[in-house]
Amino acid sequence: MRPAALGRASRYSQGRVFGISHPDRFRRCFSHEISQETCSSVAKLLQWKPTPDHVADNPPQVVINGFVRSVRSMKSIRFVALGDGSSLAPLQAIVDTKHAEGLTVGAAVRLSGAWVSSPGASQSHELHVSKVEVLGPSDAKTFPIQKKYQTPEFLRTLPHLRPRTPLNAALLRFRSDAIASLTQFFASRTFTQTHPPIITSSDCEGAGEVFTVTPATETADQANTDAKKDDSFFRSKKYLTVSGQLHLEALSQSVGNVWTLSPAFRAERSDTSRHLSEFYMLEAEMSFVDNLGAVMDLTEDMLRFLAKSLYETAAVKELLSRSSQSGSDLAPLDEVRRRWEGLMDPSWPRITYTEALGLLQKNAEMFTEKPTWGMNLQSEHEKFIAMSVGGGQKPVFVTDYPRDIKAFYMRPNQPTAEQPNATVECFDLLVPEVCEIAGGSMREHRLEPLQDAMKRHGILKPAMDVNGNVIPDADGNGPTSNLDWYVDLRRWGCPPHGGFGLGFDRLLCYLSGVQTIRDIVAFPRWVGRCDC
């Protein structure tokens, strides 16, 4: 018996493949010798423009999969617009009425036919269909996604169907290209890509805007009872992470420079175009770095690389073309172009918070809220900085904010004669219209100053079980803080280090021209909304 032979003889060995799984086949699509091969995508087929000379007697035969976007009926033929998410532009297919059964809006079909020059002005070539296979029928009367204009608000009620609109397909491809570009950027700098945990012990400085995590089988009552027996699932309260930074710091003490693109969560009850309860954070941490300038250089280099590598991609070209259409829900083309050009600009201004305050105060009459040193910059202030310092195009780094309005882990500056107030080595990166798009800092890497800062911020608190009872530490020596482990990182060999965090979905909004973060994320979650 040679059991391995069983496998080779299996029914799958010679399996015919509908789609395209081998790069070879992408090429074959354009080879005249092999006709009737399924073409990999509408986008690729639209690029193929065989001249009439090539095809005079023998037009190339192709097979293409896709969804019917619209059907226009003439006397004996139908004009079918076919899309498959690979391009905004549809493919025009001409189908004899006798083959058109089941060619309804939304249907998933496979069309075979000749790829020939089109007399129409809208396309160079069109498909003269000889065979129609309806792979997934659609009841067009009830299909909620229609070719006519549909508001973003309406589409948002259908997150499972919304990706099928050509614009949303382009946004999905844009996101994918952006992830690949970032992966390439960080690999070229030998940053290690990591997966910090999602379920964590830290409740984010007790701010309360976190989600807790409990097994579904543990009702509140059970959890209480079990907790008394020290038998709840994780033995103490656990939360969804609000940022991977603290864990990244631990990992950067292992492999040096690290980054991640991973989900983060906030249980904010705010109902704005800029916040979601679930979002992707792009975070990086640099080790053995003693100057905030290096962290800003990294942020700037990364965003510039991303912009340059994506600007000429099909998805971005399509999004820009959509921006230019009247009645588009995207930001106007000029504005979106300026955003890209700003990111590609070779030098971005850097000013301190104190310098920024000076500028604001010289123009105090422009603002509803009077600019005062020590305050958080309001949206109106950030907009002014972005316009006056960045010229409404370049991103602007604002650095060295007052200590008391920033996070406990940021490293303080030495007070000087010019700047006697307590500030920290941090930056916000401001861009026009959207304002803060990224933030970073040097981290306090010294043990005692960190502990002092935590006390000042009221963070050195005991760990508590699900009933709110203090958990004694292993030695029974008193309360254990949820962040003891973070303090530990400073106990044994903590080099100077710093990093940044950037809201990935917000960045994609900014560069695509999408006006709200709810429309850049396929399945957005915010207060009151978590469909599917």
Next chain:
Amino acid sequence: MRPAALGRASRYSQGRVFGISHPDRFRRCFSHEISQETCSSVAKLLQWKPTPDHVADNPPQVVINGFVRSVRSMKSIRFVALGDGSSLAPLQAIVDTKHAEGLTVGAAVRLSGAWVSSPGASQSHELHVSKVEVLGPSDAKTFPIQKKYQTPEFLRTLPHLRPRTPLNAALLRFRSDAIASLTQFFASRTFTQTHPPIITSSDCEGAGEVFTVTPATETADQANTDAKKDDSFFRSKKYLTVSGQLHLEALSQSVGNVWTLSPAFRAERSDTSRHLSEFYMLEAEMSFVDNLGAVMDLTEDMLRFLAKSLYETAAVKELLSRSSQSGSDLAPLDEVRRRWEGLMDPSWPRITYTEALGLLQKNAEMFTEKPTWGMNLQSEHEKFIAMSVGGGQKPVFVTDYPRDIKAFYMRPNQPTAEQPNATVECFDLLVPEVCEIAGGSMREHRLEPLQDAMKRHGILKPAMDVNGNVIPDADGNGPTSNLDWYVDLRRWGCPPHGGFGLGFDRLLCYLSGVQTIRDIVAFPRWVGRCDC
């Protein structure tokens, strides 16, 4: 006033950089002209072997950052082993005792000196240190990570410090390389990388092994009260995703072939070496694919690409070298090598469940549990298949399992004369020792058969609010199922499609030789354990 000029004059513009942020500097490290430039990593410096001819009078001066792994004291000098996570091997530094203050185990230091041939057998070159900067001191007496052997169980109690061991640094680099390789593979096949949601409405077929998500500010009481007012955070119970598959199916109806590497969660109370409560799933979904063979081809091609692209990387070579050491906690070298060679093998056997049952029944005396058609394969059975069909090396696809032991969404096979029993178009991918490493299927893409299957599996259930009350649908026409949206995908143009899911951490275990999944994840979470 030209405010932009402010930025250029800022204190950060000329910032001195400790670490290396520009690729240029990587090169400069090896340029003789520019001495005293910080070298990018211990790994790079160890590769640099200037010959004595080059350096006779003027040995190259370098600066290197890292952590002290060990110190050996001689009369007037110290031998310091320096590591920075970039290599298993440390760098040997020789420091005059008068400069050695603060050079304690664990300390983060910056060493400057001459890079010269070493008389020792363990290294070709060593650093003769002229300057020591202690950037982060370490109290060596209390530092829990010691150079001597420490058990995996002990290290697991210190997840925030464990990454600092050379082995764990290599595992982090291995994970990073694997992510980059997968990104490259899928980009080359024009698969779109996506981010399916983490918080979902589906409780995974009601199996109960899910985590629920609630805002920390919502106590159970409040949640109950608020829910009655339809005012709980998400208005109904929400869960952490157990798999992105259902959402990937929606996205594949937009852009065709899609994939994701994202977190998934199970609230299993099992305490094994193969399960975590939080883990990364690699999932892909192919659209317009009508044959399970294509899904297996993709799985196989991906794993083969991954293995080939990683096998010669530094991290993998280091892990293999560690496997070969006696007393290592990793699987033996021969075994790990066989795993890599199996994945790189150009053809993997494929057999049906029914064929597998035949093999098992011929050897029934070998098993504790008698092999019977319709049963789930037990670990002993899977091991036998992996050994007898895959020769203990090649991965083996087992296909077409009985319908009743598989998920509701799998597409049924047509019963035939030889196979009259109800089976579904699915596969498990078995590898020696670890058994199932991936699973995939064709999805039921037809509306009514899917609804029938959901009824049969008891899944078509009404949506419930946090109090367990049924939520009427928008029309008031009766209960809304949590999976109505998934059924909707079949209503309008659902092409044949299929995909697979693979436990990413488990795969990394398999290929690294790490014996438990708790040691491949930096911050592992399982029942009773969620540190940091």
